Amino acid sequence: MRKMNTELAAKLAQFPLFTGQSPEMLDKIAAVAQLRRYQRGQSVFCEGDAGNGFYMVSKGRVKIFKLSSEGKEQILHVFGPGEPFGEVAVFEGRSFPASAEAMEAMEAVFIGRADFIELIQKNPGLTLKMLSMLSLRLRIFAHLIEDLSLKDVPSRLARYLLFAVEKQKNSQKIELDITRGQLASLLGTIPETLSRIFSRFQANGVLITNGNEVTIQDIPMLEAIAEGSAKL
Amino acid sequence: MRKMNTELAAKLAQFPLFTGQSPEMLDKIAAVAQLRRYQRGQSVFCEGDAGNGFYMVSKGRVKIFKLSSEGKEQILHVFGPGEPFGEVAVFEGRSFPASAEAMEAMEAVFIGRADFIELIQKNPGLTLKMLSMLSLRLRIFAHLIEDLSLKDVPSRLARYLLFAVEKQKNSQKIELDITRGQLASLLGTIPETLSRIFSRFQANGVLITNGNEVTIQDIPMLEAIAEGSAKL
DNA sequence: CGCTGCGTTGAGCTTCTTCAACGATCGTGG
DNA sequence: CCACGATCGTTGAAGAAGCTCAACGCAGCG
Numbered sequence: 001m002r003k004m005n006t007e008l009a010a011k012l013a014q015f016p017l018f019t020g021q022s023p024e025m026l027d028k029i030a031a032v033a034q035l036r037r038y039q040r041g042q043s044v045f046c047e048g049d050a051g052n053g054f055y056m057v058s059k060g061r062v063k064i065f066k067l068s069s070e071g072k073e074q075i076l077h078v079f080g081p082g083e084p085f086g087e088v089a090v091f092e093g094r095s096f097p098a099s100a101e102a103m104e105a106m107e108a109v110f111i112g113r114a115d116f117i118e119l120i121q122k123n124p125g126l127t128l129k130m131l132s133m134l135s136l137r138l139r140i141f142a143h144l145i146e147d148l149s150l151k152d153v154p155s156r157l158a159r160y161l162l163f164a165v166e167k168q169k170n171s172q173k174i175e176l177d178i179t180r181g182q183l184a185s186l187l188g189t190i191p192e193t194l195s196r197i198f199s200r201f202q203a204n205g206v207l208i209t210n211g212n213e214v215t216i217q218d219i220p221m222l223e224a225i226a227e228g229s230a231k232l
Numbered sequence: 233m234r235k236m237n238t239e240l241a242a243k244l245a246q247f248p249l250f251t252g253q254s255p256e257m258l259d260k261i262a263a264v265a266q267l268r269r270y271q272r273g274q275s276v277f278c279e280g281d282a283g284n285g286f287y288m289v290s291k292g293r294v295k296i297f298k299l300s301s302e303g304k305e306q307i308l309h310v311f312g313p314g315e316p317f318g319e320v321a322v323f324e325g326r327s328f329p330a331s332a333e334a335m336e337a338m339e340a341v342f343i344g345r346a347d348f349i350e351l352i353q354k355n356p357g358l359t360l361k362m363l364s365m366l367s368l369r370l371r372i373f374a375h376l377i378e379d380l381s382l383k384d385v386p387s388r389l390a391r392y393l394l395f396a397v398e399k400q401k402n403s404q405k406i407e408l409d410i411t412r413g414q415l416a417s418l419l420g421t422i423p424e425t426l427s428r429i430f431s432r433f434q435a436n437g438v439l440i441t442n443g444n445e446v447t448i449q450d451i452p453m454l455e456a457i458a459e460g461s462a463k464l
Numbered sequence: 465c466g467c468t469g470c471g472t473t474g475a476g477c478t479t480c481t482t483c484a485a486c487g488a489t490c491g492t493g494g
Numbered sequence: 495c496c497a498c499g500a501t502c503g504t505t506g507a508a509g510a511a512g513c514t515c516a517a518c519g520c521a522g523c524g
């Protein structure tokens with residue numbers, strides 16, 4: 001039992017949310033945290049479920065998504081190691097507003113609602129981090145809403161690719177870390193449409209695709225498409 | 233000066249965020265808060281502006297929105313008395329993710345970033361309220377994303393109307409408190425499309441429109457349309 | 465070897481937007 | 495008091511964007 005807690009505490013220390021916490025505090029947190037494991041495709045929670053706590057990814061990735069009545073999926077987030085999810089239900093005290101599913105073998109730390117609220121109240125630094133994380137998510141959501149409502153699919157793809165280029169230190173060769181289908185769902189479209197647009201970009205010399213590898217050839221053009229000042 | 237502060241303190245006490253605060257605390261808050269007035273159509277802040285603080289509506293209404301490069305508008309929120317806005321920029325420390333404009337003569341209390349962060353850190357109750365508010369907004373955004381990505385316009389309108397019915401205590405006569413154009417922008421479409429759908433609903437006996445007054449006649453049908461199990 | 469999941473391509477169609485015109489309402493100034 | 499312009503809402507016709515459905519290729523894996 002002792003050993004398990006120190007292991008957990010070590011994991012907790014990795015999370016941005018908990019950096020700067022004293023070892024004693026980490027031990028306290030570890031005492032109320034549980035480690036949970038999921039297989040690829042396994043559901044973590046479903047929209048509407050009662051939210052009794054929140055999660056932080058320690059290994060693998062989760063997708064947070066909504067389903068339409070016809071089964072179409074809209075991905076809201078893809079979270080990897082260090083990122084928390086399911087907090088909305090904790091603070092707002094109701095059900096989960098979306099579903100979560102492991103995209104690959106995944107491991108997450110779970111902390112119950114009451115325990116976490118207690119932690120927060122005693123820890124102003126933690127509070128501010130949490131507020132800042134929720135704010136960041138609001139910003140991301142606002143961006144997604146803008147995309148869905150005001151931009152066409154080529155623009156969205158262009159924005160996504162430019163973001164990926166930036167994230168990978170401007171190397172023009174990008175490794176897509178999700179499948180085409182998932183990317184389509186993240187961009188609010190379907191695989192067929194996404195595929196057509198990739199082809200169109202390639203036909204116009206904007207990029208070259210090769211499996212999960214995409215080489216960007218014309219960044220200025222991509223920027224023009226992203227902001228809507230050029231069409232293909 | 234003294235008088236102004238007590239006036240302000242009285243206003244502050246009305247805000248859900250500050251209910252339960254001691255008179256002394258309210259005075260302290262009032263000392264760092266400013267009252268700002270806006271005319272209909274006046275901009276409060278623009279997307280990208282540096283966010284040095286946040287606002288709480290005390291009179292009138294604001295819309296929070298994004299603009300496309302062609303000038304199309306997507307409304308993210310409409311806020312009335314008691315509701316805070318612009319907090320994202322405070323906690324995340326960057327710029328405003330969207331623009332804000334007064335929809336009518338409006339009055340808002342402004343609190344600077346540093347002051348508010350100080351307040352928060354000394355006041356766990358305030359913290360939790362703030363977390364809960366941000367969470368609620370994330371939930372609302374998730375709903376909007378679902379609408380935009382997974383539902384057609386008739387569904388969105390149906391959902392909106394059902395929500396309004398519920399809000400107005402189930403009287404089937406609804407008073408729309410925003411213009412058609414604004415409603416279109418809130419639902420992620422344009423006035424022409426919205427108008428057509430209202431006509432279609434009316435032609436099928438689902439509702440009767442009369443200016444800003446809408447009388448719902450077939451709630452079950454509206455529910456069916458909202459969830460996508462019926463089309464017109 | 466066949467199966468299954470994933471990606472691609474084509475054809476047709478639905479939905480929504482665009483563009484244009486028109487009617488109604490309201491506030492203003494003559 | 496009326497005329498005027500501005501704003502808003504409505505309606506029609508045409509067009510574009512993206513979705514559905516179906517077929518096929520390809521790779522990985524039992």
